[in-house]
Amino acid sequence: MIPALLFWLFKRYARPTFHQLYLQLSTGNLLRFTKKKTILVLFVASSLLARAEEKTATYQIKRNGTVIGQMQLQQKQNGAETFLKMSSKVKTRFVFEINVQTADESLFKNGQLQYSSVYRKVNGKEKENRQTKLLQQNYQLLAGNKSSLFNSNINYNMMLLYCQEPIHISQVYSDNFQQMLAIKKIGMNNYRIDLPDGNYNTYYFQNGICKTVEVHHSLYTITMELV
Structure with missing residues (x-):
């Protein structure tokens, strides 16, 4: 081209x-x-x-070794601003067929989160719709019709995990749960994050890039692999 x-x-x-x-x-x-x-x-x-200045990464989403979907991560750098966009489509079956679509976005400026959004749709119905917005010194948290304030600096969130290994970083902001979560190093270039709902994720890095993510749920395990 x-x-x-x-x-x-x-x-x-x-x-x-x-x-x-x-x-x-x-x-x-x-x-x-x-x-x-x-x-x-x-x-x-x-x-x-x-x-x-534009990068795109694609991950295959697998359950029990079978590909059930795909996730794409776009990263755009424009001077001091970093824009991240993540979208995925998953189609699988438990007792009945489940179709999940996600669309997440994040905007950082000078290393600080300015805005992020999380959107989930399951079988055509909205499941999650959350935003985090920087307003002067505090963040406004929006979850459905609820609004609250978050007084803490956010320099690293869950989306950044896919493109930057958390070396010397002990906490990550969850845009979905809208709170800080601890990052635990459990091996060489291997990290674990326990979620507030009792589930956890593990992240595997190579050369600073996230190669594999394992989503451990009480009912299933899903693996996302960089292709």
Whole structure:
């Protein structure tokens, strides 16, 4: 895709510019050509840089070794701002068929959480809809029709676990439970987080990137693997 883009840029801008150079050099107007050439180079460089600042990771969701869904994580960096978006679709069966869709978002600025949202839909019905918003010194927590305040600095949340190993980080903010949770190191690049509902997750990292997540529920275990 990038070579094709460069070829198009050359055909559209560079070739006419070189022809114009020939005409301009004969009149000694080299400065104008240099300015146009610089603009072209900056345009190409900025386009490629914008691509490098966007990352996408895909995880396969498995239950008992069978793929039951997929999760995608998008990470965009724009100066001091980091935007994370996570979406997943799961289709499985216990006593009856279950379809789960999720859509989570987080916005960090200068390393501090500005906003996050958690949305869950099960079999077409809304199950969870929560937001965390920074308002001056406090966070406003919204859960359905309920609102409360959270007075604590948030620099690391559950979504960041997928793209940054929690080295020297002892707590993580749960956007779903809307509270801080302890991070326990249980092995080399291996961490456990106990959830308020009695369940727990384990995270396995390689080169600072989360490769595998195990969701341990009282009724099942689900594994998410980076592909």
